[in-house]
Amino acid sequence: MKNSNIYFLLLFISFWTSCEQESIENVESESAVLEAFIYAGQPLDSIRITQSFSYGQVDTNIIVLDDLNVMISDDTESFLLTPMGDGFYQNLAVEIQPDQNYRLEFMWQDETVIADTYVPGKREATISAETVELDKIEEGSFGGFGEMPDPIEITWDNPEGGYYYVVVKNLEEDPEYVNENIAVLEEENSGRQPFQFISEPQITDFYAINPRRELIQFGTHQIIVFRVNAEYAALYESSGSSTLSLEQPPTNVTNGLGIFTGVSSDTLYLEVEEQ
Amino acid sequence: MKFKLTLLCLCLWGFTALSAQDMAKIKLKGNYQNKLLDLVMLDLEINYRLRFKYDRALTEDVRITASFGKLPLEDALTQLFKNTKIGFELEAPRTIVLIPKTEMSEMDWSKVEPTRRDFTLKGIVKDSKSGESLPFASVMVKGTYNGVTTNVDGYFTLFNVPADTVVLVVSYIGYQNRLVRISPETDIENVKVELEDFSVALEEVVVKATREEQMLSASTGISRIALAPAALAKLPSYGEKDIFRSLQLLPGISGSNESSSGLYVRGGTPDQNLVLFDGFTVYHVDHLFGFFSAFNTNAIKDVQLYKGGFDAKYGGRLSSVVEMTGKDGNTEAFNMGVGLSLLSVNGFVEAPFAKGKGSFLVAGRRSFQSDFYNNIFEAYTDSNEASNDGPPQNLGRFGQQEVQPNTYFYDLNAKVTYRLNSRDVFSLSFYNGEDNLDNSRNLDQDALAGRFGGNLNFNFQRESTDLTAWGNWGGSAKWSRRWNDRFYSNANFSYSNYYSERNRSDQTFITRADTTVERNTGSYELNDLKDLSFKLDNELKINQNNQLDFGWQTTWNDIEYTFTQNDTISVLDRADEGLTSALYIQDRHTFGNRLVVKGGLRTSFYSPTEQIYLEPRASLSYLLSEKIRLKAAWGKYYQFANRIVREDIQQGSRDFWLLADDDNVSIGSAFHHIVGLSYETKDWLFDVEGYYKTLDGLSEYSTRFVTTGFGPDRQLDYEEFFYTGTGIAKGLEFLAQKKVGRLNGWIGYTLGEVKYDFPIFGDTPFPANQDVTHELKIIGSYQLGKVTFGATFIYATGRPYTAPTGYYELTLLDGTTSSFFEVSNKNSLRYPDYHRLDISATYDFTMGTSQASAGLSITNLYNRKNAWYNEYEVIEGELIETKVSLLGITPSFFFTWTLR
Structure with missing residues (x-):
């Protein structure tokens, strides 16, 4: 058995020494990336085309793609977009219409990059209260002795099961905090900033704010209810960041990456006042 | 006298008269220091009513020095004569024949005159201590090819026994192993053979049997391996004997996948492996995110693994079969045991009833949140979070609180067996196991409002649920009957339920005056699988050379999968029912003692497609010489219930079961082609097998190309995300096993390749996730007195993975910038090679009349940083790769105690 032992030992050593670490292959990544949101009722002014970064690329400056012949078309007409530099394209003469299909296309590396989308119609949102009063809590005190205000409910119709998300933003430049204890904490960390909260796109027809817990500053808050398409909601679905789950990211662009999608929105306001 | 002695002499190993089976129950204890053998024998004759027969010259002036306490008779005698030239033979009633060891191999069988020839021998094989019947034990006529294996109840019928000597x-x-002599006095209708497990510590065995301390037996058939659950304690572990982790040490089964207890057999995936426990199907085998398997070894007496080319009796899976038989319970006496490790406590109780006709066993195990448990738990939950990191995350609601997760797993086995007579055996078996993780919190505003005099007509409450639970329920009722010597039937009615629940949601209750509005946000996921089966398996022994197996199996599956967002908006909602009815027939024919051919056909009717699926199977085994066996197998296999691996939806478990409909989810099929050769000696087994499998109807799930429809109808359509492909798995397996001796174990090597071809992922085939090119395993155990040392070493080339080749950034509507990865071709990269060394030491000792053992294991002894997964993030324009490793060096211990 001595011979077989030696054989297995050699086999073992050869395996051991053959350990080598593979690394990400050095593939040049040169796909066109579309970042194109078109808003119902607004001119076409927010389309940007860039190029993806390769792994290990030394220059981390974004590579923009100017000088492309970018066309946008609805069901009847086509329009050429004007390059504005830094990868931006626009055509202010085109006003995006709700409930309308649009197609964007251009040539990149001998392939036609095409993306289609639909601009959803606007949904009117309502808010349960336009003003809410909260007790000021001074630094060092526990507070919370005042009356508990009703939750603020923002609702809209969603019979078709569309995707919505909500942005709550304090418009005050130098907002006063409801709870000064939090202000002190924020000052130590990121500094005092106007409050902003963004929900995730979901199939829903309401959004509720718990004033006592979620409204931390006084002032005029803007609440925007965005109606977005499935391709945008898909950006929030994980495509993973680890090799346990890495997948090609969702995109509605053929022969390219990124997104081309229509958006509509409705804006509401909420005053948060000291009681 | 000498002639009589000669007649009774044994060959090299010696053997035991059948009538001596009761003598195995006699236990001796003694302490003799340089005492004359004649006096020792006198002492034993007086105290134990034994009788010694011997030639006076043999024992003259022989002195004995031996000390033993309550050893079975044969073991005690072995100790007694260890340093002498004297051998012995047991002869009923209570008679011991002494013979010179030198004469033991000089037995002249030609002088024995048999009284019966060419008869049929029937009997049962049992554990000598517990009385448990032993299934799939081998009974052979020594020196011939005439042999048989016991059925699941331990019974055997051996035809054409040439003589009763x-x-x-x-x-x-x-x-x-036991060599059992048939004598003219033997009751050939009801032979009882009792075997001793090798936990009975013996210094040396020269008389009665060979000492094969195998943990596995790979020589029972092509691609078939038997495992000894009780022996697994000798292997390094995380403190728990683990059947599935041990199976992963075999060639052909991936041993480098620490995050799954499932078996990746010959390029297959765990869901392609049929797991049967007392006849019911178990659909999920993981505890603690796959770190442990869900089976308690205290409740299992036999494990049979078929790595491919399995018989027509088994169906519904593409790759392999694991058939486990639960313990019936002790038929001799009440017994109990407890065990403790750093992870869990376990215990069992077993006892006979109805004068030994019936027996029961209850075994349970539950984890506790030790530091060791929490370390493992946190490592795995971190990986779940890493795999679910979606690019844009919403900002957390203000006021969230940290909670300590409440987590545990448990399993419970119970079995009752009743042997009405030697023909009928009834048993009821039950299993339940669950893993539970509760990370929920409750933000109740009502308390504040009430206490501080707020608006009493208003109540605002938000409950944040974060619950993950999965588990199995299973039960079976079995009736087996030996109609006659040739015909045996086994009827099994079973139920199995696998559930996996993932609830990550916020429930908001708003109460005004007398109305309450409930709103749900978040996601809820439930996979609920029910399996109701009836099986009738029959064996008809037409003659010694021909056995017919045939049966009927019907399974009703009800599989529900719901993925709901917010209130009632179902993203994916499937509820499938299907009836699978199968008939099978298989003929096993032996030609000239050397060639065994099995041919079979399984036909399945599957109600969702209303089609019949034919599965022909064939295998052969040819003994080229006494030591060399050639073998081959071929077969077609179908799978109707598929596990979909879902790696890409944020939050939630990563897989779920669905019933195939051949529309969205394909019916899987596979062809197995296997050839092999084995060379087996008394001490060694060398085995090589090559396999080639073609796979069709494979399903993958992905969120690529996520939108369907156009215009206002455009939506995320999850139903469209099932992709179908084909695959090829091929490989060569080598096994070199040392079966006997203080040092035993095996070396296994597998050269393998698994390639999938999914048109959606490109024009060329790609390596499957489980593709491992080289895998080497060295497993050994060494016994030194009462201490057994164990070691396992695993080396495997890295598994493939998909990595980013680049990235791009998008500024989203909320003003945040998110990075997205442009990924490589599917599985075009490989992790670094995997290797790991584990060691253990187990000390067996007695505490009065009870048995105990304590063990220490160190896994990953040299703290190898084996790759688990890589994480990627973009920081200041640079794509950063973080390598996450599996568990490093991990010591653990266990203690077990059994009453008997």
Whole structure:
């Protein structure tokens, strides 16, 4: 058995020494990336085309793609977009219409990059209260002795099961905090900033704010209810960041990456006042 | 006298008269220091009513020095004569014949005159201590090819036994082989053979049996391996004997996948492996995110693994079969045991009733949140979070609180067996196991409002639920009957339920005056699988050379999968029912003692497609010489219930079961082609097998190309995300096993390749996730007195993975910038090679009349940083790769105690 032992030992050593670490292959990544949101009722002014970064690329400056012949078309007409530099394209003469299909296309590396989308119609949102009063809590005190205000409910119709998300933003430049204890904490960390909260796109027809817990500053808050398409909601679905789950990211662009999608929105306001 | 002695002499190993089976229950204890053998024998004759027969010259002036306490008779005698030239033979009633060891091999069988010839021998093989019947034990007529295996109840029928003076070789994995002599006095209708497990500590065995301390037996058939659950304690572990982790040490089964207890057999995936426990199907085998398997070894007495080319009796899976038989319970006496490790406590109780006709066993295990448990738990939950990191995350609601997760797993086995007579056996078996993780919190505003005099007409409450739970329920009722010597039937009615629940949601209750509005946000996921089956398996022994197996199996599956967002908006909602009815027939024919051919056909009717699926199977085994066996197998296999691996939806478990409909989810099929050769000696087994499998109807799930429809109808359509592909798995397996001796174990090597071809992922085939090119395993155990040392070493080339080749950034509507990865071709990269060394030491000792053992294990001894997964993030324009490793060096211990 001595011979077989030696054989297995050699086999073992050869395996051991053959350990080598593979690394990400050095593939040049040169796909066109579309970042194109078109808003119902607004001119076409927010389309940007860039190029993806390769792994290990030394220059981390974004590579923009100017000088492309970018066309946008609805069901009847086509329009050429004007390059504005830094990868931006626009055509202010085109006003995006709700409930309308649009197609964007251009040539990149001998392939036609095409993306289609639909601009959803606007949904009117309502808010349960336009003003809410909260007790000021001074630094060092526990507070919370005042009356508990009703939750603020923002609702809209969603019979078709569309995707919505909500942005709550304090418009005050130098907002006063409801709870000064939090202000002190924020000052130590990121500094005092106007409050902003963004929900995730979901199939829903309401959004509720718990004033006592979620409204931390006084002032005029803007609440925007965005109606977005499935391709945008898909950006929030994980495509993973680890090799346990890495997948090609969702995109509605053929022969390219990124997104081309229509958006509509409705804006509401909420005053948060000291009681 | 001498002639009589000669007649009774044994060959090299010696053997035991069948009538001596009761003598195995006699236990001796003694302490003799340089005492004359004649006096020792006198002492034993007086105290134990034994009788010694011997030639006076043999024992003259022989002195004995031996000390033993309550050893079975044969073991005690072995100790007694260890340093002498004297051998012995047991002869009923209570008679011991002494013979010179030198004469033991000089037996002249030609002088024995048999009284019966060419008869049929029937009997049962049992554990000597517990009385458990031993299934799939081998009973052979020594020196011939005439042999048979016991059925699931331990019974055997051996045809054409040439004479009633033959020797039977009885062997069973995990037990000492026994050579049993048939004598003219033997009751050939009801032979009882009792085997001793090798946990009975013996210094040396020269008389009665060979000492094969195998943990596995790979020589029972092509691609078939038997495992000894009791022997697994000798292997390094995380403190728990683990059947599935041990199976992963075999060639052909991936041993480098620490995050799954499932079996990746010959390029297959765990869901392609049929797991049967007392006849019911178990659909999920993981505890603690796959770190442990869900089976308690205290409740299992036999494990059979078929790595491919399995018989027509088994169906519904593409890759392999694991058939486990639960313990019936002790038929001799009440017994109980407890065990403790750093992870869990376990215990069992077993006892006979109805004068030994019936027996029961209850075994349970539950984890506790030790530091060791929490370390493992946190490592795995971190990986779940890493795999679910979606690019844009919403900002957390203000006021969230940290909570300590409440987590545990448990399993419970119970079995009752009743042997009405030697023909009918009834048993009820039950299993339940669950893993539970509760990370929920409750933000109740009502308390504040009430206490501080707020608006009493208003109540605002938000409950944040974060619950993950999965588990199995299973039960079976079995009736087996030996109609006659030739015909045996086994009817099994079973139920199995696998559930996996993932609830990550916020429930908001708003109460105004007398109305309450409930709103749900978040996601809820439930996979609920029910399996109701009836099986009738029959064996008809037409003659010694021909056995017919045939049966009927019907399974009703009800599989529900719901993925709901917010209130009632179902993203994916499937509720499938299907009836699978199968008939099978298989003929096993032996030609000239050397060639065994099995041909079978399984036909399945599957109600969702209303089609019949034919599965022909064939295998052969040819003994080229006494030591060399050629073998081959071929077969077609279908799978109707598929596990979909879902790696890409944020939050939630990563897989779920669905019933195939051949529309969205394909019916899987596979062809197995296997050839092999084995060379087996008394001490060694060398085995090589090559396999080639073609796979069709494979399903993958992905969120690529996520939108369907156009215009206002455009939506995320999850139903469209099932992709179908084909695959090829091929490989070569080598096994070199040292079966006997203080040092035993095996070396296994597998050269393998698994390639999938999914049109959606490109024009060319790609390596499957489980593709491992080289895998080497060295497993050994060494016994030194009462201490057994164990070691396992695993080396495997890296598994493939998909990595980013680049990235791009998008500024989203909320003003945040998110990075997205442009990924490589599917699985075009490989992790670094995997290797790991584990060691253990187990000390067996007695505490009065009870048995105990304590063990220490160190896994990953040299703290190898084996790759688990890589994480990627973009920081200041640079794509950063973080390598996450599996567990490093991990010591653990266990303690077990059993009453008997």
